[in-house]
Amino acid sequence: MNARAAGLLAALAAALLALPHVASAYVLSVATLILYFAYTGQAWNVMMGFAGQLSLGHALYVGVGGYAAAALFFHFGIGPWAGLWLAVLLCVALGAAIGFLAFRFGISGVYFALLTIAFAEFTRIGFDHLNWTGGPGGLFLKVAQRDQIDLLNFRGPPAMYYYAMLALAAGAFLLCFFLLRSRAGYYWQAIRENEEAAQALGINTFRWKMLAVVISSAMTAVSGVFFAFYYNNLFPEQIFHISRSIEIILGPIIGGIGTLFGPILGAAVLTLLADGITDLLGALGWEFPGVKQVLYGIVLLVVVMFLPHGIWPALARKLGLDRK
Amino acid sequence: MDPANLVNLVISGVLTGLVYGLMALGLSVIFGVVRVVNFAHGEMMTIAMYAAVVLFAALGLDPFLAVLPVAIGFFVLGYALQAGLINPFITRPEHSQFMLLVAVAIIMVNALLIAFGPSARSVQLDYLLESIELGPLLIDRGKFYAALVACATAGLLFAFFKFTRTGKAIRACADNHLGAKVIGLNVKRYYALTFGLGSACVAVAGCMMVLLVDVTPVLGPAYTLLAFVIVIVGGLGSMAGALLGGVLIGVSESLAGILIQPSAKSMFSFALLILVLLFRPQGLLGRRS
Numbered sequence: 001m002n003a004r005a006a007g008l009l010a011a012l013a014a015a016l017l018a019l020p021h022v023a024s025a026y027v028l029s030v031a032t033l034i035l036y037f038a039y040t041g042q043a044w045n046v047m048m049g050f051a052g053q054l055s056l057g058h059a060l061y062v063g064v065g066g067y068a069a070a071a072l073f074f075h076f077g078i079g080p081w082a083g084l085w086l087a088v089l090l091c092v093a094l095g096a097a098i099g100f101l102a103f104r105f106g107i108s109g110v111y112f113a114l115l116t117i118a119f120a121e122f123t124r125i126g127f128d129h130l131n132w133t134g135g136p137g138g139l140f141l142k143v144a145q146r147d148q149i150d151l152l153n154f155r156g157p158p159a160m161y162y163y164a165m166l167a168l169a170a171g172a173f174l175l176c177f178f179l180l181r182s183r184a185g186y187y188w189q190a191i192r193e194n195e196e197a198a199q200a201l202g203i204n205t206f207r208w209k210m211l212a213v214v215i216s217s218a219m220t221a222v223s224g225v226f227f228a229f230y231y232n233n234l235f236p237e238q239i240f241h242i243s244r245s246i247e248i249i250l251g252p253i254i255g256g257i258g259t260l261f262g263p264i265l266g267a268a269v270l271t272l273l274a275d276g277i278t279d280l281l282g283a284l285g286w287e288f289p290g291v292k293q294v295l296y297g298i299v300l301l302v303v304v305m306f307l308p309h310g311i312w313p314a315l316a317r318k319l320g321l322d323r324k
Numbered sequence: 325m326d327p328a329n330l331v332n333l334v335i336s337g338v339l340t341g342l343v344y345g346l347m348a349l350g351l352s353v354i355f356g357v358v359r360v361v362n363f364a365h366g367e368m369m370t371i372a373m374y375a376a377v378v379l380f381a382a383l384g385l386d387p388f389l390a391v392l393p394v395a396i397g398f399f400v401l402g403y404a405l406q407a408g409l410i411n412p413f414i415t416r417p418e419h420s421q422f423m424l425l426v427a428v429a430i431i432m433v434n435a436l437l438i439a440f441g442p443s444a445r446s447v448q449l450d451y452l453l454e455s456i457e458l459g460p461l462l463i464d465r466g467k468f469y470a471a472l473v474a475c476a477t478a479g480l481l482f483a484f485f486k487f488t489r490t491g492k493a494i495r496a497c498a499d500n501h502l503g504a505k506v507i508g509l510n511v512k513r514y515y516a517l518t519f520g521l522g523s524a525c526v527a528v529a530g531c532m533m534v535l536l537v538d539v540t541p542v543l544g545p546a547y548t549l550l551a552f553v554i555v556i557v558g559g560l561g562s563m564a565g566a567l568l569g570g571v572l573i574g575v576s577e578s579l580a581g582i583l584i585q586p587s588a589k590s591m592f593s594f595a596l597l598i599l600v601l602l603f604r605p606q607g608l609l610g611r612r613s
Contacts, residue, residue: 054419105602109418110361110560114552118597121549125591242545246426253423290437290541297430304423305409308416 005321016166020159028158032230034271035165036223041251041263042172043219048249049258050176050185051212052192054109057116059244060123061091061217065224066234070141071133073153073229080154080229087221094119095217099210108195117242124240138235141228154229161230168226169264172219176260179215188212192258220248254303256310265312273299328460333578335463339471341574343532345567346474347547348554349481350525356561357498357518360410361418363425366547367432368523372398372530373539374436377445380534387447387531391473395527402523406516414515429544436541444538452535470532477528478567481521485563494518498561550590553597559610568609572596 019031040062047053068090069083098119102112128136149156154164179185187208190198199205228234238244255266277292307314316322351365362368375394379385409428413421452466485491497504497514504511533539550573558569573593580589600607 048419054422056422101602105605107601107605111556111601111605113418113422114556115598115601117549117552118594118601122591122594122598125588125594129585129588129591242549249419250423253419257419288438289442290434293434294431294438297427297434300423300427300430301409304420304427305412308420 002321004319008319008321013170020162025158028162030271030275032158032162032165034268035162035169036226037248037251037267037271038264039165039169039172040220040223040248041255041267042169042176043216043223044248045252045257045263046176046179046219047212047216049252049262050180050192051188051209052195053209053212054113055116055213055216055245056113056242056249057118057120057245058216058220058248059240059242060094060116060120061220062224062227062244062248063120063123063127063234063236063239064094065091065221066228066239067127067133067139067224068221069225070139070228070234073141074139075132079152080225081152084222084225087225088218091217091221091224092214095213096210099213103206103209117245120240120242120245124236127236127240133234136236138233141232143232161226165226168222173260173264175219180260184208184211189258250300252310254300254310256312259310259312261316262310262312265315266310269311332462333582334575335461336467337575337578338571339464339467339574340536340578341571342471342474342567343529343536343570344550344554344574345558345570346477346525346532347529348551348558348570349478349563349566350522350529351551352555352558352561352563352566353481353525354519354522355555356563357494358406358410358414358515360414360421361425361552362522363422363548364429364432365526365551366549367429367436367544368398368402368526369530369533369547369551370436370539370541370544371432372527373534373543374440374445375527376531376534377447377539380447386449387534388469388473391528391531394531395524398523398527399520401520403516403520405523406519407512410519411512411515429548433541433544436544440541442540442542444540446538447534449535466535470535473528473532477525478563481525482563484521490514490517550593553593556597556607557600559607562607562609562611565607565609569607 016031020028023031040058044055044058047055065087068087069080072078072083072086073080098116102108102115107115127133133139147157149160151160187198187203190201190203191205191208195205224239227239250270251266252263253266254270255264256262274292274296277295281287281291281295303311313322347365347369351362354360354362372394375397376387376390379390379393380387405428409424410421413424449466452464454465456463456465456468485495493504493509494514494517496507497509497511497518501511504514554569554573555566556569557572558565558567573596576592576596577589580586580592584592
């Protein structure tokens, strides 16, 4: 990282810390959403961007994590700090099971991606028939006072959720920063580029791929708990849906897969793009259902066609941030 | 339960499954040759269904007659899609191809939503309510003809790949991309042809599917997943496997209605998918690569 990059990063951190004091409630909710996608994108990136394992079913971990913590709170009044552990434990177990089965049986590439979709869809339909969590009717948490901060039960004003998400996103960024420079990071990149060569060099590819899945699923579980306590409602049809998995991975792919800033930039670009299109169509009076998504799809198409490595690598070169 | 009823259900499942199989056949052929997973497959299916509905509403064209113009239109669409958009992506990593086709799928679903709105459309024909009676068995007339058309289309495609020069050239491209280039085949053109043929299969399947179910734009992603399940179970790239997978899923869906809750029927399909991926990843009829 050169001095210019460090300066920009410091400025960004300062702006993000000061935001709740200057921004409106609406801007704050958009910023929270961006940080949420930056975080989940970073989590997915560990698996795909670093270790090269394409998961198209990350909604599974968001959903299971969210449902675990929410159900504990709903049925037994156990707060999210304890629920978090259950959520992470369950998701790590799930991720490890999927990874173990896939990697032991030599499933990779497209087949691995389809396997992750299958697990997420299977779980979605399962939760649809699980009465303990409300089935298809959803699970609702009591919306508490919004003006008092109750950290123990993770209840409070929007700014509290914003800072929590900021802390998570910053934490994930730092974790990935160190992971990329660790032994695991180098092994992962070797596996991503050429698994057979990595194996020939004596890397236990099974073990390191498992580590990537476990870290990624644990990180994603945390975002599920946040989702549950931020939105206060969970529906299997929404939280496990494949479009949710796609939402998670669009950010890093558009931003720049395998990079540290890609997921953050991608989350910001996509969230603001969706918002911008909504505003534009509102101003034009073209608010038919579907118009927004068509425009969104066209932008995705153009970006993936002309910026195959994502926006961040191109932008970093333009700004001179990639020089040592 | 009455055994005749059970047999009726199985027959109905087989007939529906053959139409599913034809849809999946399109996906399988495209993957087998171009090595790209068409994540917009179900969305193309719904477009074909809407095309049949519109031709029926506007011109009174029976879906069995609409098959031809819709299939030709889809062949052109598929050819253009491969030649214009996907060919530059065949050397790119999988996640890049995935993104491209997801973007195409998003555009397709929502363009349908803009054009037709979210409510269900269908084709109303008198003979769809009739049944063929074979002793104690009752066979739905529409389903029976739909399955016949699906089989005939699949048969034509088999024959094309087996006996024509173009079909052989396409198989050469699938077997050995570089070798095909070396002997002077225009591989990209054959890829576009293949995508066109796969799309035409989907078009026929879509025209037949409107005889069986009502169509809404949101069916697209569900059909994409269904097609994935079928081709993985049957063997990705295997033509007979796609039909077999379709029949298996069709029968399991119609039996799910009485054995477990109907809403849980696709849970069974996904469980089957997971088991096949783990224990026979090349699918029931697939070859190990």
